[in-house]
Amino acid sequence: MTAPAVDRAAPRSGRWHIPITVEQRAASRFLQQLGVNLVALVLAFGLGAILLLMAGDNPFDVYREMFDRAFGSSRALRETLRSTTPLILTGLAVTVCFRMGLWSIGAEGQLIAGSVAGAAAALVLGPSLPAPLAVAAVVIAAALGGAAWATLASVPRALFGTDEVVTTLMLNFVALGIMNYLIYGSVSYWRDRTNLGFPAGKVIPESAQLDPYFGVFDAGLIISLALALIVALALRRTVWGYQLRVAGDSRAAASYAGISATRQIISVFAVSGALAGIAGGTFVMSITFALEPRAIAVNLGFVGIVVAAVALLKPLLVVPIAFLMGALLSIAPSLSIFGVSPAVVIVIQGIILLCVAGAQFFIRYRVRITRVEVGSR
Amino acid sequence: MNDWVLIQSLVVAVSTGTPVVLAGSGAILTQRSGVLDLGVEGTMLIGAVTGFWVTTATDSPFAGLVVAVLAAAVFSMIQGVLAVSLRANQVVVGVALVIFGSGLSSFIGSQGDPPLARRFSGAIFTPVYPESVHDWPAVGPLLLSHDPVVYMSWAFVAVVQWYVFRTRTGMHLRAVGHDPASADAAGLRVSGMRYLHVALGGAAAGAGGGYLTLRLFSDWFDDMTAGMGWIAVILVILASWRSLRLLVAAYAFGAISSLGFTLQLLGWNIPTELLAILPFLVVYLVMVFVSAAERRSQMPAALAEPYFRESR
Numbered sequence: 001m002t003a004p005a006v007d008r009a010a011p012r013s014g015r016w017h018i019p020i021t022v023e024q025r026a027a028s029r030f031l032q033q034l035g036v037n038l039v040a041l042v043l044a045f046g047l048g049a050i051l052l053l054m055a056g057d058n059p060f061d062v063y064r065e066m067f068d069r070a071f072g073s074s075r076a077l078r079e080t081l082r083s084t085t086p087l088i089l090t091g092l093a094v095t096v097c098f099r100m101g102l103w104s105i106g107a108e109g110q111l112i113a114g115s116v117a118g119a120a121a122a123l124v125l126g127p128s129l130p131a132p133l134a135v136a137a138v139v140i141a142a143a144l145g146g147a148a149w150a151t152l153a154s155v156p157r158a159l160f161g162t163d164e165v166v167t168t169l170m171l172n173f174v175a176l177g178i179m180n181y182l183i184y185g186s187v188s189y190w191r192d193r194t195n196l197g198f199p200a201g202k203v204i205p206e207s208a209q210l211d212p213y214f215g216v217f218d219a220g221l222i223i224s225l226a227l228a229l230i231v232a233l234a235l236r237r238t239v240w241g242y243q244l245r246v247a248g249d250s251r252a253a254a255s256y257a258g259i260s261a262t263r264q265i266i267s268v269f270a271v272s273g274a275l276a277g278i279a280g281g282t283f284v285m286s287i288t289f290a291l292e293p294r295a296i297a298v299n300l301g302f303v304g305i306v307v308a309a310v311a312l313l314k315p316l317l318v319v320p321i322a323f324l325m326g327a328l329l330s331i332a333p334s335l336s337i338f339g340v341s342p343a344v345v346i347v348i349q350g351i352i353l354l355c356v357a358g359a360q361f362f363i364r365y366r367v368r369i370t371r372v373e374v375g376s377r
Numbered sequence: 378m379n380d381w382v383l384i385q386s387l388v389v390a391v392s393t394g395t396p397v398v399l400a401g402s403g404a405i406l407t408q409r410s411g412v413l414d415l416g417v418e419g420t421m422l423i424g425a426v427t428g429f430w431v432t433t434a435t436d437s438p439f440a441g442l443v444v445a446v447l448a449a450a451v452f453s454m455i456q457g458v459l460a461v462s463l464r465a466n467q468v469v470v471g472v473a474l475v476i477f478g479s480g481l482s483s484f485i486g487s488q489g490d491p492p493l494a495r496r497f498s499g500a501i502f503t504p505v506y507p508e509s510v511h512d513w514p515a516v517g518p519l520l521l522s523h524d525p526v527v528y529m530s531w532a533f534v535a536v537v538q539w540y541v542f543r544t545r546t547g548m549h550l551r552a553v554g555h556d557p558a559s560a561d562a563a564g565l566r567v568s569g570m571r572y573l574h575v576a577l578g579g580a581a582a583g584a585g586g587g588y589l590t591l592r593l594f595s596d597w598f599d600d601m602t603a604g605m606g607w608i609a610v611i612l613v614i615l616a617s618w619r620s621l622r623l624l625v626a627a628y629a630f631g632a633i634s635s636l637g638f639t640l641q642l643l644g645w646n647i648p649t650e651l652l653a654i655l656p657f658l659v660v661y662l663v664m665v666f667v668s669a670a671e672r673r674s675q676m677p678a679a680l681a682e683p684y685f686r687e688s689r
Binding site: 024051055103105152156159160161162163165166167169170171173174177178180181184185186299302303305306309341343344345346347348349350351353354357358360361364 | 470477483487664669685
């Protein structure tokens, strides 16, 4: 560790002097990081309240109503947990890539690829398999679909250094277009052929539909929690995870240590894509029960970035943050019932991510007001 | 393909590409200063909705465009504060701005009675020259049939090219984006230059968004940019941060996006869902191809890297 650098906003021209000193922190404690992020979360809801006030709504009433609709009844809790599952998985997908410094924003497209593959597996294998095997088949197919879609970005990145931000973004739109084509633009295997007038996905067999236990949570949540644990252990306890963290800290250090960047990039992207793909698979099994483009393309991949960033790229923290974001997401449709635009939810998510991104500054740097001695220059 | 179809297709390609020309030229200024503003998509939406709002209230598309530009410039200051002063991760901030801009524009669009999303503006930009001129062979439709914003976008492209490569401030801009530490040592205000060019980029993105509601669609609906902002950011990379090349790339994008129109003129029928994929697929393939063939990148060396004076 080098000595903390100091950036004194020193006067350049002598016209003014800002009495603030910014120092780089040598190391930051985990609890401190968490505290800063929690403050950012509160700030985001505060800013959301100001927006509601400006639109003529009472923010306290709106927030109390939102809380009720997210946690107030077992039915509300079930909806919240249903939305939590895909966000845990996309949050993990983003975490894995970002930890290595791969700025993939492709979880959205990989989720779509996963739901297309998962729905196909459910429709083909579902009728002939008992429930647990059908669910397993969907999960495996979805993981493969998501991983394959991620490979379209990882191979150019590994071989030619093609910017992954660009490729993953474009592939999101391509995946969305393909899914729309399968249902709205053609009479594909995924489309319900009994009612051709109204384009809709074919409903998957019951063996692949997830029933909630105790009326509250389904197997998808258990799968996502298990994967959070596995990702946490893999990052901490395996050679793969160790090498990923080394490369995330310093790409140069990793290459001096003989870690193959090519293989690493492709494997990390594949894991990330598989996680996002499973999110699509469980979404089909637990919420839409068919390949329904309008219900599936609801920015779960992008919200995964919010989740991962707020969770400080820690797999286990992804779970509670995904729960919070899942609550927000599940109440969005019902907001319009009492006269508030559902867009408020998106606004709050955006502000949360902005606040958290900005708050990292206060984790990395210490800001102090310094006494100015007049005439000391 | 006969000449008439070709010319009509080019005219549509120009109007479809114009939002990307405007937003992309602005993004060149921002990225040249070393800030990667991925939030263009969100900024365009803010410009689109505020421009539409003011136009429905005043019946003047010019007033709408001015407000779109100002609102977007203010909106982009979020990027300025976070990326320049707070040194935040610019990829995360960009995604956050897209989410926030999408939500905020949709929220604004749901306000009013009737809500903006259910209004029809009526007042939109119209061609500058009279109808009779449009029928002149070739030059009529291609050069003289456009609305004022298209001509403004051409002027803007020329000004950006001249400013970046032919003026002293432009040279300073490139220095700040390439090697902020040396620029700082030479007495340039790195943060000030970056704030200014983030605002200029935001303003241009706002004009691009305004063009969507005040001409292209003459209407407001949620997430109407449909990826155009992302495309603008990426075409800047493909155009090697040069506005004349960006103009060509943006019109190529316009041509590919409006291919459905051309094919319809020719009597072909291809599902719109497949055509919608095409521009994104092409940009993906071109990006991969270019990076595979590229020897030396012209990227501003300090792009997306926050500058911290003492850590140089």
